[in-house]
Amino acid sequence: MKLNWKLWLPQKHRHLLVKFAVVILLMGFAFRLVFDRSTGISSRIETPFPEDLSRIETPFPNEAADSKPLVSEEAAETGEHISVREKCNLFSGDWVPNPSGPLYTNESCPLIESHQNCMKNGRPDKEYLYWRWNPRDCELPRLDPKRFLEMMRDKTWALIGDSISRNHVQSLLCMLSKVELAVQVYHDEEYKSRRWRFPSYNFTISVIWSPFLVKAAIFEDYNGVSTSEVELHLDKLDKKWTDLYQNLDYMIISTGKWFLKSSIYYENSKVLGCHYCPKRNLTELGFDFAYRKALRFVMNFIATSGHKGLIFFRTSTPDHFENGEWFSGGNCKRTSPVKEGEIQLKEINRVLHDIELEEFGEAEKKASKNGVNLKLLDFTPLLLLRPDGHPGPYREYYPFSHDKNAKVQNDCLHWCLPGPIDTWNDVIMEMMLNG
Numbered sequence: 001m002k003l004n005w006k007l008w009l010p011q012k013h014r015h016l017l018v019k020f021a022v023v024i025l026l027m028g029f030a031f032r033l034v035f036d037r038s039t040g041i042s043s044r045i046e047t048p049f050p051e052d053l054s055r056i057e058t059p060f061p062n063e064a065a066d067s068k069p070l071v072s073e074e075a076a077e078t079g080e081h082i083s084v085r086e087k088c089n090l091f092s093g094d095w096v097p098n099p100s101g102p103l104y105t106n107e108s109c110p111l112i113e114s115h116q117n118c119m120k121n122g123r124p125d126k127e128y129l130y131w132r133w134n135p136r137d138c139e140l141p142r143l144d145p146k147r148f149l150e151m152m153r154d155k156t157w158a159l160i161g162d163s164i165s166r167n168h169v170q171s172l173l174c175m176l177s178k179v180e181l182a183v184q185v186y187h188d189e190e191y192k193s194r195r196w197r198f199p200s201y202n203f204t205i206s207v208i209w210s211p212f213l214v215k216a217a218i219f220e221d222y223n224g225v226s227t228s229e230v231e232l233h234l235d236k237l238d239k240k241w242t243d244l245y246q247n248l249d250y251m252i253i254s255t256g257k258w259f260l261k262s263s264i265y266y267e268n269s270k271v272l273g274c275h276y277c278p279k280r281n282l283t284e285l286g287f288d289f290a291y292r293k294a295l296r297f298v299m300n301f302i303a304t305s306g307h308k309g310l311i312f313f314r315t316s317t318p319d320h321f322e323n324g325e326w327f328s329g330g331n332c333k334r335t336s337p338v339k340e341g342e343i344q345l346k347e348i349n350r351v352l353h354d355i356e357l358e359e360f361g362e363a364e365k366k367a368s369k370n371g372v373n374l375k376l377l378d379f380t381p382l383l384l385l386r387p388d389g390h391p392g393p394y395r396e397y398y399p400f401s402h403d404k405n406a407k408v409q410n411d412c413l414h415w416c417l418p419g420p421i422d423t424w425n426d427v428i429m430e431m432m433l434n435g
């Protein structure tokens with residue numbers, strides 16, 4: 001079913017959407033400048049993070065040892081040993097207090113991008129660090145970095161997508177850095193695509209910058225200021241990832257927010273229409289049209305690729321700008337998770353998420369027929385409950401040190417590290433072991 005955003009959005013929202021699209025153009029500018037240039041490596045030796053270090057530095061218990069399948073009471077009575085885990089939905093649960101805190105800190109991991117390094121940037125509240133995701137029907141053990149690296153000996157991973165994939169790769173590298181520090185072996189000019197190796201394990205992880213997954217010509221200067229609409233080919237894949245595809249053992253693919261930008265859509269190298277291109281005499285097709293078409297094309301490629309590894313499709317992540325959008329003074333000041341139902345997924349995020357689930361559902365059937373191992377990482381609902389997990393003003397180093405009323409850009413889209421997305425790696429490990 002084709003959704004026309006013009007038809008289903010009331011006038012006021014339509015206006016907002018257009019505004020949103022315009023500012024999305026600038027989003028690169030806002031989040032990119034320092035982000036892409038910094039290597040995140042600090043050579044300074046500073047005093048240890050006082051409060052939490054003792055807790056964090058204790059050797060983590062071998063939680064994998066506790067991860068025996070649980071036996072339900074009923075099953076125990078009848079003598080049947082049914083693993084509860086088998087029917088456990090890892091994506092349905094609650095955030096519960098976790099006094100032991102994160103696996104790593106800004107002190108123990110030198111790979112955190114400065115814009116997500118909330119600890120180092122002086123975020124004053126700490127409560128957001130002390131939660132863990134607790135699926136309703138089973139225990140989710142924390143990723144065991146040693147075990148993970150052992151499993152990944154001689155393997156190759158890639159995280160493919162936009163800046164949230166970059167956010168994710170750093171979380172994973174930091175968790176693994178408890179055992180071995182990754183060595184960077186490649187980066188492109190703008191540090192958007194990068195590759196690291198874990199020498200003792202001959203294990204390689206890449207992050208591949210491909211925000212649309214399909215072929216796109218992006219007209220942005222170095223500062224992310226757009227000079228023209230994106231030219232998006234809905235029937236051609238981005239070679240950045242497809243060239244490497246058959247050599248990867250594991251990948252996590254995702255996309256999302258970039259589809260909200262002003263774009264001209266092509267199929268068969270002919271213009272189909274556009275999304276938000278008021279200066280051109282083209283049919284407005286809506287971002288949802290392009291998103292569905294592009295995702296279907298990508299998913300179809302994967303489902304029929306004969307790939308022998310494991311492919312995760314990760315849903316897009318919600319932002320939590322409140323009291324405005326990111327361009328109009330929106331912020332995210334909460335300091336603890338919310339309960340299910342307390343915040344609703346914003347309309348735009350909901351549209352993206354619905355299309356993702358629908359297209360994944362179709363692709364999964366095809367993939368399993370073809371022997372392709374395609375799995376869904378639906379982290380959207382779980383992250384919706386974590387409005388406290390974003391850098392907000394602490395994307396900058398001590399933003400209020402000179403002026404406590406300083407006007408600073410809030411980031412309520414990316415995630416603090418350590419922070420809620422560390423949980424992603426726990427879930428992924430669990431799916432690899434027991435999925």
Ligand SMILES: *[C@@H]1O[C@H](CO)[C@@H](O)[C@H](O)[C@H]1NC(C)=O
Nearest residue numbers: 042046047049106107119120
């Ligand atoms: C880590 O963050 C703390 C503040 O929370 C700061 O005192 C310390 O200098 C930071 N260390 C590094 C290496 O960034």
Ligand SMILES: *[C@@H]1O[C@H](CO)[C@@H](O)[C@H](O)[C@H]1NC(C)=O
Nearest residue numbers: 153154155156201202203204
């Ligand atoms: C490292 O892993 C690759 C596969 O990813 C393999 O081809 C290569 O032989 C391995 N190297 C060593 C030294 O084991």
Ligand SMILES: *[C@@H]1O[C@H](CO)[C@@H](O)[C@H](O)[C@H]1NC(C)=O
Nearest residue numbers: 272278279280281282283284
């Ligand atoms: C816009 O396109 C329509 C249909 O292709 C055409 O009839 C019309 O003249 C065009 N208008 C302008 C201003 O070019």
